[in-house]
Amino acid sequence: SANHLLRELDFEEVGKVYSPHFSEPFQPKDTPGVVYSEDGSAKLHYNELFYNPENDLFVYKGLYQGDYCEFFYKHANLMIGFCSDFGVERVYTLGGLGTGSEMEEPNTRAILTSREQEARIRPHAKIQRGRENRPSVTGLSGLLIGMAEKNGMDGVSLLGETHGSYPDAKAAKTVLDSLCRVENIELDLSGLDEKAEELEEKKEELKRKMKATRGRGRGGEERGDRRYVG
Numbered sequence: 001s002a003n004h005l006l007r008e009l010d011f012e013e014v015g016k017v018y019s020p021h022f023s024e025p026f027q028p029k030d031t032p033g034v035v036y037s038e039d040g041s042a043k044l045h046y047n048e049l050f051y052n053p054e055n056d057l058f059v060y061k062g063l064y065q066g067d068y069c070e071f072f073y074k075h076a077n078l079m080i081g082f083c084s085d086f087g088v089e090r091v092y093t094l095g096g097l098g099t100g101s102e103m104e105e106p107n108t109r110a111i112l113t114s115r116e117q118e119a120r121i122r123p124h125a126k127i128q129r130g131r132e133n134r135p136s137v138t139g140l141s142g143l144l145i146g147m148a149e150k151n152g153m154d155g156v157s158l159l160g161e162t163h164g165s166y167p168d169a170k171a172a173k174t175v176l177d178s179l180c181r182v183e184n185i186e187l188d189l190s191g192l193d194e195k196a197e198e199l200e201e202k203k204e205e206l207k208r209k210m211k212a213t214r215g216r217g218r219g220g221e222e223r224g225d226r227r228y229v230g
Contacts, residue, residue, distance in 0.1 A: 002060075002094065003061070004187075005062075005176065005187070006050060006059060007191065008191070009057075009187065010052060010053075010054065011050040011052045013048060013050050014049050014050060016048055017047045017049065017060050018046050019031075019066075019071070019075065019130065021068070021069045022044075022046070036097075045063075045064055047061065047062025058064065058086070058088065065139050075140060076137075076140055076147050077147065080148060080151050080153075083153065090155075091148035091155050092156050092179060093142075093156075093158070094154075094157075094159075094172075095141045095157065095158075095159050095175075096159055096163025097161050098143075098162060098165075101162070101163065104168055104170075105174075106161035107174060108126065108174045108177075108178040109127075109147070109158075109160075109161065110127055110128060110156055110159070111130075111137055112154075114128070114154065121182060122180045123181075124181040124182050125178045125182075137157045142157065147155050156182075159175065159180050167197070169195040170192075170196075173192040173196070175195070176189060185194040192229060
C-alpha cells in the first residue's frame with residue numbers, strides 16, 4: 001500500500017530512521033549486518049519517511065520494527081514524537097487480518113482508538129470488534145495507534161482481509177481504497193490489479209513449496225494464518 005502511494009503521488013523523502021535494533025531481516029534476532037542492492041552497494045538498515053504537500057500526508061515505510069518488545073516501544077515513541085512536533089492529527093497504520101482462507105474480494109476491517117471516529121470510518125471499513133484484554137494488532141501497527149491516542153491524536157488501523165501466509169495485493173488495494181475514501185485522496189489503484197496478477201503466480205509456486213515441506217491442511221487445502229493481525 002505504501003509503495004503504491006509513493007509511486008502514484010508526488011512525495012519527497014524527508015528522512016531516514018536508523019537503529020541498532022533493526023536486526024538483519026529473516027535472520028535470528030540480534031544478527032547485525034548491512035543490506036545490499038542489485039548494483040552491489042551496501043547500506044545500513046533503515047526505514048524511510050516521505051511527505052506529500054498536496055494531501056499534507058506523511059508516509060513511513062520499511063522492513064524494520066525492533067528486535068525486542070522494549071525497542072518496539074522506543075521506535076513507536078520516536079515516531080509519535082515526530083508526529084507531535086509536526087502537528088499530525090491522525091495516525092493510520094495499514095496491515096492485514098489473517099482469515100485463514102483466500103478471499104476473492106477482501107474487505108477492510110478497522111480498529112479505532114475512540115468511538116468518536118466510528119461515524120467517519122464506518123462507511124469505508126467494517127469496524128472490527130474484539131474481546132477485552134485479548135491480543136489484537138501486533139507490532140508497530142498496533143503500538144503506533146495506541147500511542148497516538150495517548151498523545152491526543154486519532155489512531156486507526158486499517159486491515160485488509162487476507163489468507164495470512166502470502167503477500168496480498170488485493171488486500172493492499174482494499175486497505176488503500178478505504179484510506180483514500182476516508183481522507184479524500186485521489187489515487188489510481190489500477191496498478192495494484194497488475195501486482196495482484198504477478199503475485200498470484202508467485203503464490204502458486206510458494207504454495208507448492210509449502211505443501212512439500214509442511215504438508216496440507218484438512219480438506220486438501222493449505223491453511224492460512226488466522227493469528228496474523230498487523
